[in-house]
Amino acid sequence: MDNYEWLDKKTPRSVDQLRLWPANPRLTPDEQHTTLSDYTEDFTLEEADRVSFIDLAKAIAKKGFIPFDPIIVWQSPENEKFYVAEGNRRVLILKLLRNPSKAPRQYRGLFRNLALQIDLESISKVMVNVAPSFEESIWYINQRNNNSSLQRSWGRVQQHRWVNDLFVRFGGDIEKIKDITNFGQGDLESIIRVLKIKDFVDKPEVAEQLGDDILTRAKARNFPVTILERLLSSPEVREKWGVEYDGVNVNIVSNKKSFYNLFADLIKKIVQRDTVYKDAPDRITTRTVTTHLKDILAGLPEVNFEKDDEGDTDEQKVVNNSVKKTDVEGIEEEPELTIEEQRALIKNDPNRAFLIPNFYEINTTNYRLNGLFQELQKIRLTHKNCIGACLRVLLDLSVLNYINNEGIETDIASAYKVSFRDVQLKKRIEFIKTNKLTDQTKKIAARLLDENSEYSLDVLNGYVHGKDIHYLTKSFLNNFWNFLFPLFDLFLDIKEKND
Structure with missing residues (x-):
């Protein structure tokens, strides 16, 4: 075995200056990883990985960074930057705690809240082991991620x-x-x-x-x-x-x-x-x-x-x-629709059977929001009263999710001079419209707040508190979702599945 005396020597390094390892086997090959958001999304791709990542972030915020396991880095001869060979998840979490705005949208609120629980100066630097080269760090990387290891292996x-x-x-x-x-x-x-x-x-x-x-x-x-x-x-x-x-x-x-x-x-x-x-x-x-x-x-x-x-x-x-x-002469076949064309037909169909098409998904740490979104993909529009009320609740939760992710609870409370919990949904949307939205989404929010609009917040409130059944047809509910979709997309970062 080579000389591994460097494993006994620890050196302080700035968390902000450390570079993550883009060739980490935990990451998806052939994808670009240029931002902290890219790394975070890949490290949390699977549900088990997501839960583990969040648990680790919460533990660091609560107890501070405890260096039980070494962080191994090497210095690239090309640019003289220090790259993390072992400990990429931990360093990534420290970076996100120090700069929550660089997290993916669905995790910004979480990291903003966690950042308030820890002294950020205490995680400005970490002790690392500097390997003489990447090749020198290979032995440790393998030992750390071997199936026989007691640590969390690959x-x-x-x-x-x-x-x-x-x-x-x-x-x-x-x-x-x-x-x-x-x-x-x-x-x-x-x-x-x-x-x-x-x-x-x-x-x-x-x-x-x-x-x-x-x-x-x-x-x-x-x-x-x-x-x-x-x-x-x-x-x-x-x-x-x-x-x-x-x-x-x-x-x-x-x-x-x-x-x-x-x-x-x-x-x-x-x-x-x-x-x-x-x-x-x-x-x-x-x-x-x-x-x-x-x-x-x-x-x-x-x-x-x-x-x-x-x-x-x-x-x-x-x-x-x-x-x-000769075989095909005289035969006219309709061209087969692409997946995109099939989905476009479903999106624009006012008589579709489900309010939210099942090829949409969201990635959020809010269990209730995620559950409600999925249930609206499974409940048929024959249950119109249920769908209408749930659409109003979904908007409420989505707005709150956006506010948490953007970290503007205090700004909203200050603007209306009351506790944030006492600010009604209408005023929350009004604040977002004025301070955050542009172009199309701003126009949609304005129509939503206009009580004379066909697709208004008053109509949504009526699904919960009112008696009028005029706005409870399948086509109206589907069109209401279509109208609100750009807002929901902004609030929830909705994506289409790859199926």
Whole structure:
């Protein structure tokens, strides 16, 4: 082992000056991470990660920063900046506590409140261990995130990516990687092979069949690579698909066109296993690849072992083209709508069955707000009284969420010279309209506050306190949501799912 005396030496470094590590295996590869908001959204992508991140932030705010585990940094020779090799989540939280406005919108209120609970000067600097180089820090990174560690280790996908990074960094030197990771050669070769197979999604023959949304999700860090790993651990599957291994190399001995066709279909089914294929008999999960392997194989396209085409001659191309033209001549088919076009039709349909289309989602730490939003995607508009009242409550909670995130409770209380809790919704919206909104959203807020407007706050209040049923038709409620959508989008940061 090399000399690791630097692990015994701690040096104070400015939190604001430390740089986060953009190649961290916890992050989604191929995505840009240039702002604290980018890092935060990636570190909280999964629900378990989000809860852990928030719990850690609350603990630091309550008890102060207690350096139980070392923060490892190295100095880049290119720009002489110090980058965090180990402790990125902790440093990120310290940065957000010192500057809550740089958090994603849904977390700004949380970090503003937490920042009030801690002496910010006490977290202006942290003690770090400075590794002589990034290479010198590799050993510690591996020990800290090894499955045998008592600390919070990387997940399977993150360990896979880390091994792959080492494979590239050390030019495929398996012996070197074995020394660093303590993995056996068989384990290392298996990890590298499955990552090579996963990267088939980048081949044009596969990517063009997936489309942008599915391709993005297939390349995301939370793609369940263990499903591929378990499938291809079966000799039966490898033989059927024509996949052969030679050390870390993967050879496709079947017809490549048919294999890539199968692989594209496989990726679609894995990515959409919890949506499109949720109830399918050949649904692909880490469990069903063992219990329902025959169903899964039967549901995928066949792979043949015909010799790959070397390329058609010009004469063959003419023949093929003429055949295709003859086959389709005289047949007029309506073009298939894209996902965006389908969603646009639903958004603009005044007779849709649900107030909020199910392809919308919000990311908030407010459990009640998140729950109400999701319930309005499930309750049919035949329950119009319920929907109307819930829309009024959703607006109230959304406005409060925006106020908390922007940290303007005190400003509103001062403006109306009363406790913030005593400021009515109408005045809260009025303050936001005057001080925060521009262009379209400002006009919408003005109409909402106009009691003579068809889509007014008075009408929303009537859903809770009034007797009039004139504004309780399905089309009116849907149009009311459409009218308010730009405001809700601002207050809740609504996004469309990638399904």
